[in-house]
Amino acid sequence: MSSVNEKIAGKIRSIASSLLESGEVAAFLGYTTGSLPGMMQPYVARDAKEAENLSWSSFCVINLANYLPALLKSFEPPRRPNEPPPEGPLPKVGVVATGCWSRNMVVQIQENQIDRNRVVIVGISSRGMVDRRKVQRFVGNREILSMEEQANFLVVKGKDFEEKINRWDVVRDNCKTCTHPDPVIYDELVGGLSGKRDIPDRFRQVDEIEALDIEERWKWFQEEISSCIRCYACRNVCPLCYCPTCFVDDSRPQWVGKSIDRVDTALFHILRAYHCAGRCTDCGSCESVCPMGIRMRLFTKKLQKDVLELYGFEPGLDVETPLPLSTYKVDDPEDFIITNIKKGDKK
Amino acid sequence: MAMDNEIKMNPYLPYPAVIDDIIVETEDGNLKTFRLVLEDEKDRENWNHTPGQFAMLSIAGKGEIPIGIASSPTEKGSLLFTVNRAGVVTTALHKMNKGDPIGVRGPLGNGFPVDSELRGKNIVIIAGGFAFTTLRATLIYMLEHRDRYGKITVIYGARTPGMLLYKEELKAWQSRGDLDVHITVDREAPGWDGLVGFVPSIAGQVRPSPENAAALICGPPIMIKFTMPPLEEAGWKDSQVYLSLENRMKCGIGICGHCNVGPVYVCKDGPVFTREEVQKLPVEF
Amino acid sequence: MKPLVVEKAQAEKWLEELCRVFDVFCPVKVKGDLYQWGRLGKKGLPRIPEGVPKTTIKTFFFPQPEVLFEFGARPGLKDAFRLKEPVCEKRPRLLFGVRPCDARSVVLNSMPYEEDPYFQKNRDETTMVGFLCKDGCSTCFCTWTGGSPLGMEGMDLAVVELEDGALFLEPITEKGLGLLEFDFFREPTEEEEVFVKGLREKVNKDAEETSSRLRSKGLMDLYNAPFWQEVSDACINCGTCTFLCPTCYCFDIQDETLRGKGRRIRYWDSCMFPLFTQHASGHNPRGDKLKRVRNRFMHKLKYFPDRFGPVSCVGCGRCVRDCPVNIDIRQVLARMLEV
Numbered sequence: 001m002s003s004v005n006e007k008i009a010g011k012i013r014s015i016a017s018s019l020l021e022s023g024e025v026a027a028f029l030g031y032t033t034g035s036l037p038g039m040m041q042p043y044v045a046r047d048a049k050e051a052e053n054l055s056w057s058s059f060c061v062i063n064l065a066n067y068l069p070a071l072l073k074s075f076e077p078p079r080r081p082n083e084p085p086p087e088g089p090l091p092k093v094g095v096v097a098t099g100c101w102s103r104n105m106v107v108q109i110q111e112n113q114i115d116r117n118r119v120v121i122v123g124i125s126s127r128g129m130v131d132r133r134k135v136q137r138f139v140g141n142r143e144i145l146s147m148e149e150q151a152n153f154l155v156v157k158g159k160d161f162e163e164k165i166n167r168w169d170v171v172r173d174n175c176k177t178c179t180h181p182d183p184v185i186y187d188e189l190v191g192g193l194s195g196k197r198d199i200p201d202r203f204r205q206v207d208e209i210e211a212l213d214i215e216e217r218w219k220w221f222q223e224e225i226s227s228c229i230r231c232y233a234c235r236n237v238c239p240l241c242y243c244p245t246c247f248v249d250d251s252r253p254q255w256v257g258k259s260i261d262r263v264d265t266a267l268f269h270i271l272r273a274y275h276c277a278g279r280c281t282d283c284g285s286c287e288s289v290c291p292m293g294i295r296m297r298l299f300t301k302k303l304q305k306d307v308l309e310l311y312g313f314e315p316g317l318d319v320e321t322p323l324p325l326s327t328y329k330v331d332d333p334e335d336f337i338i339t340n341i342k343k344g345d346k347k
Numbered sequence: 348m349a350m351d352n353e354i355k356m357n358p359y360l361p362y363p364a365v366i367d368d369i370i371v372e373t374e375d376g377n378l379k380t381f382r383l384v385l386e387d388e389k390d391r392e393n394w395n396h397t398p399g400q401f402a403m404l405s406i407a408g409k410g411e412i413p414i415g416i417a418s419s420p421t422e423k424g425s426l427l428f429t430v431n432r433a434g435v436v437t438t439a440l441h442k443m444n445k446g447d448p449i450g451v452r453g454p455l456g457n458g459f460p461v462d463s464e465l466r467g468k469n470i471v472i473i474a475g476g477f478a479f480t481t482l483r484a485t486l487i488y489m490l491e492h493r494d495r496y497g498k499i500t501v502i503y504g505a506r507t508p509g510m511l512l513y514k515e516e517l518k519a520w521q522s523r524g525d526l527d528v529h530i531t532v533d534r535e536a537p538g539w540d541g542l543v544g545f546v547p548s549i550a551g552q553v554r555p556s557p558e559n560a561a562a563l564i565c566g567p568p569i570m571i572k573f574t575m576p577p578l579e580e581a582g583w584k585d586s587q588v589y590l591s592l593e594n595r596m597k598c599g600i601g602i603c604g605h606c607n608v609g610p611v612y613v614c615k616d617g618p619v620f621t622r623e624e625v626q627k628l629p630v631e632f
Numbered sequence: 633m634k635p636l637v638v639e640k641a642q643a644e645k646w647l648e649e650l651c652r653v654f655d656v657f658c659p660v661k662v663k664g665d666l667y668q669w670g671r672l673g674k675k676g677l678p679r680i681p682e683g684v685p686k687t688t689i690k691t692f693f694f695p696q697p698e699v700l701f702e703f704g705a706r707p708g709l710k711d712a713f714r715l716k717e718p719v720c721e722k723r724p725r726l727l728f729g730v731r732p733c734d735a736r737s738v739v740l741n742s743m744p745y746e747e748d749p750y751f752q753k754n755r756d757e758t759t760m761v762g763f764l765c766k767d768g769c770s771t772c773f774c775t776w777t778g779g780s781p782l783g784m785e786g787m788d789l790a791v792v793e794l795e796d797g798a799l800f801l802e803p804i805t806e807k808g809l810g811l812l813e814f815d816f817f818r819e820p821t822e823e824e825e826v827f828v829k830g831l832r833e834k835v836n837k838d839a840e841e842t843s844s845r846l847r848s849k850g851l852m853d854l855y856n857a858p859f860w861q862e863v864s865d866a867c868i869n870c871g872t873c874t875f876l877c878p879t880c881y882c883f884d885i886q887d888e889t890l891r892g893k894g895r896r897i898r899y900w901d902s903c904m905f906p907l908f909t910q911h912a913s914g915h916n917p918r919g920d921k922l923k924r925v926r927n928r929f930m931h932k933l934k935y936f937p938d939r940f941g942p943v944s945c946v947g948c949g950r951c952v953r954d955c956p957v958n959i960d961i962r963q964v965l966a967r968m969l970e971v
Contacts, residue, residue, distance in 0.1 A: 356749065359700045359885075408703075408894045410885070410886060433913060598883075603885070604883075631909075
């Protein structure tokens with residue numbers, strides 16, 4: 001492990017264990033080292049001893065905000081769906097947060113999914129997480145048996161090869177275009193802050209697809225999702241997806257077929273993306289977890305661009321600015337409402 | 348035709364049937380008994396079930412739902428299913444009329460051991476709410492073969508008098524000399540001069556003897572939970588108590604994986620288990 | 633049955649002949665480094681990648697979705713359930729390049745599906761040409777689960793790739809023998825026989841009898857083991873593991889209707905999804921994540937062995953590689969064995 005990560009991991013462990021030891025938090029949510037090269041596992045430490053298992057690396061690709069609401073709930077006394085929470089303070093949970101994760105926590109606070117007073121956020125400025133698929137492509141089809149992280153390099157070893165890869169070359173696309181690597185809310189900070197980044201062409205991937213004509217765009221979309229197995233990893237890993245019953249699972253009424261019909265799969269991906277509009281922070285978890293390598297992040301990225309252009313809004317930067325798609329303002333753009341159509345007119 | 352034969356072997360294909368009669372059982376209208384007649388004579392002849400078994404009722408375009416068979420195999424010619432309106436299929440079923448086509452797939456599951464373990468025993472039937480259905484089948488069967496069983500005690504309760512199932516038959520049973528029947532409702536109600544109280548407390552008052560006896564209990568989980576202590580106090584063992592489990596089911600033949608409770612498939616290995624068997628399983632029902 | 637050898641050039645012709653009779657499927661490269669099962673495309677012998685493709689062959693036996701039967705969906709239609717199984721003229725199928733773990737998965741799935749006419753019919757109509765493994769991947773663990781890299785269970789014909797590209801063919805069933813009724817083959821040389829024998833001897837035979845050890849454990853001891861909490865903490869309850877797993881076989885049944893015509897289909901379902909067990913009343917016997925993820929492992933490693941004998945896992949390593957949160961079944965298995 002690189003010394004940068006080792007330092008961060010050490011601090012996370014000491015903060016977590018003192019929070020757990022003092023009883024300030026009931027659990028601490030972070031990462032532990034996985035069983036495969038380049039894999040980290042989300043991990044909940046419930047006592048100081050377990051905090052020793054916490055770790056940190058460039059492979060922490062899952063947004064931990066996703067786990068927070070359920071983890072907080074697990075420490076509440078059981079109650080019926082409409083019963084109000086009990087009086088008095090409830091146990092707290094500690095959590096590690098990079099820029100985008102903390103921004104999703106802001107959205108969760110705004111949408112009443114978590115209570116700010118019940119989370120102790122340990123902020124870390126993200127250096128960008130690594131895309132395992134890029135690393136795999138870099139070494140061709142050869143099986144990777146170990147991945148060692150150095151400050152700016154990855155040393156990847158297989159049965160009969162060893163490659164040194166520039167870390168930034170294999171960082172995820174979303175991290176490369178990230179403008180807010182620093183946590184926006186935190187109670188403790190590990191390492192320094194790196195400031196807002198200016199990325200002039202951050203929507204380049206979206207621009208390229210927008211430049212296609214409508215048939216080609218549809219073809220691109222169809223091909224992108226053609227291998228979807230409907231495992232819903234993209235949905236389940238997303239901190240924005242918390243409906244008790246998702247529209248794809250609902251059977252009363254049934255909105256979407258449950259097998260792998262192309263139309264149903266397309267509907268799922270389109271609706272999933274739209275549900276994230278104005279809320280998605282481009283954390284990239286959906287794309288990182290997809291077993292089939294579908295780049296569904298581009299769908300939400302397109303909506304992120306639209307929301308920025310239409311409302312000048314980026315989600316999760318502060319708790320006070322309301323989410324544009326769940327608020328009404330008199331001067332909201334409403335170009336989609338067509339009022340001057342006469343009978344017989346064709347648009 | 349060979350093809351026809353092959354089709355009958357297919358456990359996913361329902362028998363075509365028709366709704367012969369519909370009886371609204373309860374005052375809220377949410378429980379109806381459907382009398383179904385299999386369309387093909389051969390199917391009618393071949394049909395044979397054990398009380399406690401269930402069948403999948405099929406409505407084309409809506410799907411299937413597992414329902415306990417409320418009629419006894421001794422009531423030949425038709426099948427009774429008492430259905431609570433709850434989900435998509437049961438709601439569709441409740442809207443159907445006499446003469447409408449329907450599919451029946453079954454019989455499925457094991458049923459109560461009426462011809463083996465229960466023979467020669469004193470029988471105590473305890474039911475709450477609309478879970479009485481397969482116990483009605485069992486009781487009818489036992490009355491048909493009255494000499495095969497000892498004393499038969501029935502404790503049955505519903506929220507209100509209007510929520511009791513099979514009201515006419517209840518009356519007839521109460522007037523029989525060879526049957527000890529206790530019908531109860533949760534609260535006092537105008538015009539009701541029978542027992543008042545929850546099933547568990549009535550069971551405690553009746554205090555059936557466990558000697559050479561078996562208890563068949565069907566009802567909401569909470570009723571079963573509170574019925575056990577008075578029985579245990581009277582000396583009942585878990586191995587003497589038969590329960591019928593309900594879980595979400597799809598195939599009904601132990602493959603699709605929906606209804607498993609630990610290693611056991613409710614649809615194939617059950618739905619009837621002794622309490623002793625259930626106690627060894629994870630609480631996933 | 634006696635083995636034969638086909639030279640590389642002749643093998644291509646052999647495959648061409650097979651294509652006349654069968655719909656031939658093999659691992660096909662689709663996106664970048666992603667192999668999926670697909671129709672044999674280009675002429676010539678396909679390259680069978682080391683290890684297993686991303687998708688499994690269960691789709692040939694347990695299609696996603698599968699039509700059980702069709703019916704008239706107009707209300708009041710008397711013969712709604714008189715319509716029979718859909719008739720579609722299909723050519724027999726040949727799966728070329730099945731790895732031993734995947735071939736074995738069909739044998740395991742056949743146990744619960746013994747009385748399932750659709751599965752068994754698909755099995756009858758499919759011929760499997762297996763490719764034995766000389767090198768595995770680091771995520772392979774077939775020997776832990778009762779299999780072997782050179783195992784031939786489920787195959788009709790077993791193939792060993794020889795050094796020079798020739799194929800050493802061992803027919804296992806009559807179906808497999810039928811594939812060799814051509815003039816492309818010769819008897820193996822003594823050297824070739826020794827080579828294949830040598831491979832067999834290298835296989836680690838002292839793998840512990842995992843399934844019998846698991847069967848001997850107490851059901852509730854495993855169920856109540858404390859480590860499920862940690863597994864559940866990381867799990868996001870997606871269906872990746874179940875859908876990529878060759879031995880996950882749960883399904884749901886549903887009716888679909890369109891313009892007066894209906895069909896009853898079954899499609900893959902996953903015990904990881906909350907609605908899997910939810911009653912119409914709203915009650916859910918496996919309402920929380922821990923119960924669901926535990927059920928998946930308990931089903932594979934305890935319930936299935938208790939019922940059928942072997943574990944319902946072939947050690948292909950797909951879930952190990954593709955679980956988004958790196959829940960590693962090998963670690964879960966190890967912890968279950970410690971209980």
